[in-house]
Structure formats: structure tokens, C-alpha cells
Amino acid sequence: MLELEGALTQLEEAQELLVEKERLASLGALMAGIAHEIKNPLNFVNNFAQLSAGLVKELREEMKEQPSGQGGSSLQRMDELLSWLEQNVG
Secondary structure (H helix, E strand, C coil): CHHHHHHHHHHHHHHHHHHHHHHHHHHHHHHHHHHHHHHHHHHHHHHHHHHHHHHHHHHHHHHHCCCCCCCHHHHHHHHHHHHHHHHHHC
16 A cells, blocks of 8 residues: 555656646747747848948948049048948947
């Protein structure tokens, strides 16, 4: 009789442990799904920022090739705006 009670106790403990492991596995799957849903938009934003930084660099190079004295204040304003853009994407 004591052996049966001991076996029943072990079975109940094993069942509780199994239920706990299933809960943790479900929680892990949920967290992985949430992380995936957050990561995708962040990757898009990061890629767009890198592309924008590259375009800023190209535009600065084009501005350097402009003859001096032509539209100086306009080029200064564009340079200022490009600096702001670089700060925003950096």
C-alpha cells in the first residue's frame, strides 16, 4: 500500500512538472513571436536610414563639384539641411 502511495505521489509531481514545462514552452513561443514582429519593422527603419545616409554622402559630393560663387547661400542652406538629416539617420 505504501508503495502505491509513493508511486502516486511521484506521478503527481511528474505531472506538475510537465504542466510547468508546457507553460514555459508556450511562453517561449509567444516571446519569440513578439520579438519577430518587433524586429521586422526595426530592420526596415535601419535599412532606410543607411540608404538615406548614403544619399546624403552622394549629394555632398555633388555639391563639392559645383563651381564656387554660384548659389553660395543656397549651397550653404543645403549643407545645413544635410547635416540635420545625417544627425537624424545616424
